[in-house]
Amino acid sequence: MIHELDDLLRTERLPHVWCPGCGIGIALSAFLRAVKMLARRGKIDPKKIVFVSGIGCTGRAAGYVKLDAAHTPHGRALAYAVGVKLANPELEVVVFTGDGDLVGIGGNHFLHAARRNFDVLVIMVNNMIYALTGGQLAPTTPQGVYTTTTPYGNPEPPLDAVKIAAAAGATYIARWPVTLPLMLQKSIERALLKRGFRFIEVISTCPEIFGRHIGYRDPVELLKYLRKIVRVRKGISPLEAEYNWFKVIDCGVFLDIERPGYIELYNKYFKVEKK
Amino acid sequence: MPVKRHYKVLVIGDRCKDCGICVYVCPTNVFEKSRKLMNKKGYWVVSPAHPELCVGCKLCEYMCPEFAIVVKYSPKPYSEVVMLSGS
Amino acid sequence: MEVRFQPGNIAVSEGAIVAGLKFFAGYPITPVNEIFEYLSQELPKYGGIIYQAEDEIAAINAIIGASWAGVKAMTATSGPGYSLMAEGIGYAVMVEAPIVIVYSMRAGPSTGVATGTGQGDVVQSKWASHGHYELIVLAPNSVQECFDLTIEAFNLAEKYRVPVIVLIDAVLSHMSEKYVWKSPSEVKLITRKKPAVPPEQYKPFKPDPEDLVPPMACYGEGYAVLAESLSHDERGYYDPSKETYAKLVERLTMKIIKNKKNIVMSETYMVSDANILFIAFGSVSRIAHAIVRELRSKGVKAGLFRPITLWPIDDEGLRKVASKAEKVIVVEMNYGQLYREIMNILRDKNVLLAPVISPDPPTIDDVYSSIGEIL
Numbered sequence A: 001m002i003h004e005l006d007d008l009l010r011t012e013r014l015p016h017v018w019c020p021g022c023g024i025g026i027a028l029s030a031f032l033r034a035v036k037m038l039a040r041r042g043k044i045d046p047k048k049i050v051f052v053s054g055i056g057c058t059g060r061a062a063g064y065v066k067l068d069a070a071h072t073p074h075g076r077a078l079a080y081a082v083g084v085k086l087a088n089p090e091l092e093v094v095v096f097t098g099d100g101d102l103v104g105i106g107g108n109h110f111l112h113a114a115r116r117n118f119d120v121l122v123i124m125v126n127n128m129i130y131a132l133t134g135g136q137l138a139p140t141t142p143q144g145v146y147t148t149t150t151p152y153g154n155p156e157p158p159l160d161a162v163k164i165a166a167a168a169g170a171t172y173i174a175r176w177p178v179t180l181p182l183m184l185q186k187s188i189e190r191a192l193l194k195r196g197f198r199f200i201e202v203i204s205t206c207p208e209i210f211g212r213h214i215g216y217r218d219p220v221e222l223l224k225y226l227r228k229i230v231r232v233r234k235g236i237s238p239l240e241a242e243y244n245w246f247k248v249i250d251c252g253v254f255l256d257i258e259r260p261g262y263i264e265l266y267n268k269y270f271k272v273e274k275k
Numbered sequence B: 001m002p003v004k005r006h007y008k009v010l011v012i013g014d015r016c017k018d019c020g021i022c023v024y025v026c027p028t029n030v031f032e033k034s035r036k037l038m039n040k041k042g043y044w045v046v047s048p049a050h051p052e053l054c055v056g057c058k059l060c061e062y063m064c065p066e067f068a069i070v071v072k073y074s075p076k077p078y079s080e081v082v083m084l085s086g087s
Numbered sequence C: 001m002e003v004r005f006q007p008g009n010i011a012v013s014e015g016a017i018v019a020g021l022k023f024f025a026g027y028p029i030t031p032v033n034e035i036f037e038y039l040s041q042e043l044p045k046y047g048g049i050i051y052q053a054e055d056e057i058a059a060i061n062a063i064i065g066a067s068w069a070g071v072k073a074m075t076a077t078s079g080p081g082y083s084l085m086a087e088g089i090g091y092a093v094m095v096e097a098p099i100v101i102v103y104s105m106r107a108g109p110s111t112g113v114a115t116g117t118g119q120g121d122v123v124q125s126k127w128a129s130h131g132h133y134e135l136i137v138l139a140p141n142s143v144q145e146c147f148d149l150t151i152e153a154f155n156l157a158e159k160y161r162v163p164v165i166v167l168i169d170a171v172l173s174h175m176s177e178k179y180v181w182k183s184p185s186e187v188k189l190i191t192r193k194k195p196a197v198p199p200e201q202y203k204p205f206k207p208d209p210e211d212l213v214p215p216m217a218c219y220g221e222g223y224a225v226l227a228e229s230l231s232h233d234e235r236g237y238y239d240p241s242k243e244t245y246a247k248l249v250e251r252l253t254m255k256i257i258k259n260k261k262n263i264v265m266s267e268t269y270m271v272s273d274a275n276i277l278f279i280a281f282g283s284v285s286r287i288a289h290a291i292v293r294e295l296r297s298k299g300v301k302a303g304l305f306r307p308i309t310l311w312p313i314d315d316e317g318l319r320k321v322a323s324k325a326e327k328v329i330v331v332e333m334n335y336g337q338l339y340r341e342i343m344n345i346l347r348d349k350n351v352l353l354a355p356v357i358s359p360d361p362p363t364i365d366d367v368y369s370s371i372g373e374i375l
Helices: A023-040 A058-063 A077-087 A099-105 A107-115 A161-168 A181-192 A207-214 A219-229 A262-269 B021-025 B059-063 C008-019 C033-046 C056-068 C079-094 C122-127 C143-160 C170-174 C242-257 C282-297 C315-322 C338-345 C364-371
Strands: A049-053 A068-071 A092-098 A120-126 A172-177 A197-203 A230-232 A249-256 B006-012 B069-074 B078-082 C002-007 C021-026 C049-052 C072-077 C099-105 C136-138 C164-169 C176-181 C226-228 C266-269 C276-279 C302-307 C309-311 C327-332 C350-355
Touching: A023 A058, A023 A092, A023 A120, A023 A181, A023 A197, A023 B059, A049 A058, A049 A077, A058 A068, A058 A092, A058 C226, A068 A077, A077 A092, A077 A099, A077 A107, A077 A120, A077 A262, A077 C021, A077 C049, A077 C056, A092 A099, A099 A107, A099 A120, A099 A161, A107 A120, A107 A161, A107 A197, A107 C056, A120 A181, A161 A172, A161 A197, A161 A249, A172 A181, A181 A197, A181 A249, A181 B059, A207 A219, A219 A230, A219 B021, B021 B059, B059 B069, C002 C008, C008 C021, C008 C033, C008 C072, C008 C099, C008 C143, C008 C164, C008 C170, C008 C176, C021 C033, C021 C056, C033 C049, C033 C170, C049 C056, C056 C072, C056 C079, C056 C099, C072 C079, C072 C143, C079 C099, C079 C122, C099 C143, C099 C170, C122 C164, C122 C309, C136 C143, C143 C164, C143 C176, C164 C170, C164 C282, C170 C282, C266 C315, C276 C282, C276 C315, C282 C302, C282 C327, C282 C364, C302 C315, C315 C338, C327 C338, C327 C364, C338 C350, C350 C364
Parallel strands: A049 A068, A049 A092, A068 C226, A092 A120, A120 A197, A172 A197, A230 A249, B006 B078, C021 C049, C021 C072, C072 C099, C099 C164, C136 C164, C276 C302, C276 C327, C327 C350
Antiparallel strands: A172 A249, B006 B069, C002 C176, C136 C309, C266 C302
């Protein structure tokens, strides 16, 4: 074991399949470091974590972590995670998936899990494109951008998942770019120890597909651009956070409150005499 | 009296994809893109050329998407490119 | 053991509770709402969890997750809901999750007659998902069988790590009959095989050679298992190579085909000298039963073969029974879904179809008018 995260990775499968400079690797690294940190302090048992990812570039993450995991059908990571948690509430369920998977095809599950304040940590790696299939439009793609299915420019306004999560009822909402790996790690550490629906959006870089579409092919150039547009805010509400790839993307912890999670509510209402 | 600390910078060569992020984020320019060593996947492995300049911030370790860099305390500055599968 | 008088939906629910159901995820759909409602009330008393999902897609994926987390899980739906679950069923087959789906057919296609009955989903019950795979479909025809076969469904699902469908229809769901309820200690219950080796040596998709079924380590047991939907090797790692893919699809198929003798079930009535053989399943089989009796009283040598497992069907039993028949008449409430399978199995026989197309529970007259010309 050379790298300190090697015991949480299926090292026989490295190097992984993601492109050079891909932000997913940075996000996954932050997540695993958070798990390691908490495990060292005895706050979490990695054997009780279930790592669920969907279909897409980010979805491949489930195949690289040495944890109980699932690589679910497209958009259904959260639906699957809900079943796992309800069947065994002792498990700590984490959904690590992409923007299209979570708020595109999986939008309905996202909405209702947030509404229920379901006890799950959702990390959405947002690269603003459907990268694995070659660069089609995503719900989070900025307006005007070239994608393979909007070759004349994207007419659609993008979706800001942070606002949806807030409106639906999440109790921890944060957004961090891959250019701030330590902030992301700390945020995940905090979120892992909370209950309820915790949502962390990671603004990621996709130099090979999205970067190439907007003219930033080189991983470092794309990171530099991301650094320019990120603005870290403290104490603003999710609805005030701006999300505009061509102007500014507000990052930080937007919401951190305590409300009973679904498991607690379920146990409160379904209190029956056991036969 | 502040103690001058030294670090060892290890690069797991098989995992490197020559993306250049470590070269960019390092505040003291420890890394250099290099054409000395190519790994099995066909990438030129980055060279941790100046470990004596390392201040142990670990930004390279945190920002490397490939889990390919390890920075640790060391009695003397030291760097190595580790090839797990032989070069 | 006690005698009860309850509708099919309740018998199914009781069968599930007796079998050890611990997680039910559902979505309201006629005609299975009573299953969901009954379990919402009863399942928590047995320590189980009940969950109303936001749609059927969420329901099927939730029960697969629950199954991998170590519990017996079930959902219930009808035609439109099952169509939505198609992708999820494929996922359950691929990751070999033991789940039970209660499928009560109603009049289709599309919304059809929501409160009507039907048998138009014979093919969908097996082949809804994409790709080639095998799963098990059981077709009860009485409330007693609703109870017994639901327990059997859980046993088969756990034994073969495959989705098992309990295929009933709106008539069976809502009709009330006497049946014998048995307690868990009075029935045989099977639970999934657990690994015999420690985590370092365990491979989640390495089958036991005798039955081609891998022992199943579940979440939270320290085995770091991966439920991989992509084509995978024995470790569960993605591998698109020809050898791995062929081996995987072959094993998923042979898992059921090789064990067919232990899975198939069928029932016969007056077939020893029958020269007109009726084939029917589910509630229509009861009418076919009555018609056979009537024809016999008129001197016609009629008999009935009732498949209890629709998929895989007892083809060997069928061939034996049909050997002396001159005419084979398949009676079903569609234009020929079971008929095509029977035609294939009895290629050298005169196989005819008597379709009964109606959203109402078919009557003997309905069936008679359909078979009238061919008889």
